[in-house]
Amino acid sequence: MQMIGLKSNKVRDVYLWFKKGIKAVSDERECTAVADEVFLRVLNMPRDQRVLKADERLSETNLVRLIKAQKRLNNHEPVQYVTGVAAFRGLLFRVRPGVLIPRQETEGLVDLVIRMTDEDRERPQYTHSFLDIGTGSGCIAISLKAALPDHPVSACDYDDMILELAGSNAADNNTSVDFFRCNIFMRDGSGLKNRLWDYIVSNPPYVRESEKSGMSPQVLDHEPGYALFVPDDDPLVFYRELAGAGTHLLRPGGRMFLEINEALSEECEQLFVSEGFVDVLIHKDIHGKDRYLSARFGSYSS
Numbered sequence: 001m002q003m004i005g006l007k008s009n010k011v012r013d014v015y016l017w018f019k020k021g022i023k024a025v026s027d028e029r030e031c032t033a034v035a036d037e038v039f040l041r042v043l044n045m046p047r048d049q050r051v052l053k054a055d056e057r058l059s060e061t062n063l064v065r066l067i068k069a070q071k072r073l074n075n076h077e078p079v080q081y082v083t084g085v086a087a088f089r090g091l092l093f094r095v096r097p098g099v100l101i102p103r104q105e106t107e108g109l110v111d112l113v114i115r116m117t118d119e120d121r122e123r124p125q126y127t128h129s130f131l132d133i134g135t136g137s138g139c140i141a142i143s144l145k146a147a148l149p150d151h152p153v154s155a156c157d158y159d160d161m162i163l164e165l166a167g168s169n170a171a172d173n174n175t176s177v178d179f180f181r182c183n184i185f186m187r188d189g190s191g192l193k194n195r196l197w198d199y200i201v202s203n204p205p206y207v208r209e210s211e212k213s214g215m216s217p218q219v220l221d222h223e224p225g226y227a228l229f230v231p232d233d234d235p236l237v238f239y240r241e242l243a244g245a246g247t248h249l250l251r252p253g254g255r256m257f258l259e260i261n262e263a264l265s266e267e268c269e270q271l272f273v274s275e276g277f278v279d280v281l282i283h284k285d286i287h288g289k290d291r292y293l294s295a296r297f298g299s300y301s302s
Helices: 011-020 028-043 047-052 060-074 079-083 104-120 139-147 160-172 209-214 237-249 262-274
Strands: 085-088 091-094 130-133 153-157 178-181 197-202 250-259 277-284 290-297
Touching: 011 028, 011 060, 028 047, 028 060, 028 079, 060 079, 079 085, 085 139, 091 139, 091 160, 104 139, 104 197, 104 250, 104 290, 130 139, 130 237, 139 153, 139 160, 139 197, 153 160, 160 178, 197 237, 237 250, 237 262, 237 290, 262 277, 262 290
Parallel strands: 130 153, 130 197, 153 178, 197 250
Antiparallel strands: 085 091, 250 290, 277 290
16 A cells, blocks of 8 residues: 555654645644544544554554545545534534534524523423424534433424434433424424424524635535525525514523524514514624524513
């Protein structure tokens, strides 16, 4: 097996060869992070162990695994798809092509939900039940259940294969989430009918087609477009359906939490006000951008 530029199969030399060979990543810091992640997930070798075992030799099997990983990275495939896992709020989630990779901004959405729902804990009529619409990998629902284990969490998506992956992630993280199939564009018979929740959370598609030009090939060529993009002429299509769903899925005084496009925060706010929601607020993410919306539907029942 010929590996051009590789001095030896010692861990130190292989790591340097692997990192140098990642041509699809130009930023040095990001390249180091990607190489560290691959060695951790593919070889089960965290950074401290890699340093301690610098003079140990890797087997041919592991060298082949690294070659394959490097080729996939150089095809602009996200490192999370290459390793098969993504970290989110201290938990690990299985991911694969066709399922959106959990993002740091969405961690902020979960943080916001936990922080704001804490205000309602003294209301005895609340069961503090949560519904995550469009769950994908299950990262939102599972993270909520891990943080609030005493409260029921449900999650839905339209695809059975996605739900199967989310269920596996719940089991891997020792959480119990009620997953079911739904489609907010076809509410009748979707699994949502005749059910009520205290809180609804969602990270729907919100990137406009015209914004693709500023995105990386890792996203454009590999992540599922259906989970990311909306048409320029109707960018609030999912928010309109979610607002409508919230009016009959939320208990009186229940809240909805959404991740949003920072360029459309005013439009999102106006939409929810027009649907009868109150206390409609826009919240910023860690970068200072308008990233989240919270809204309450109606008044608390007595």
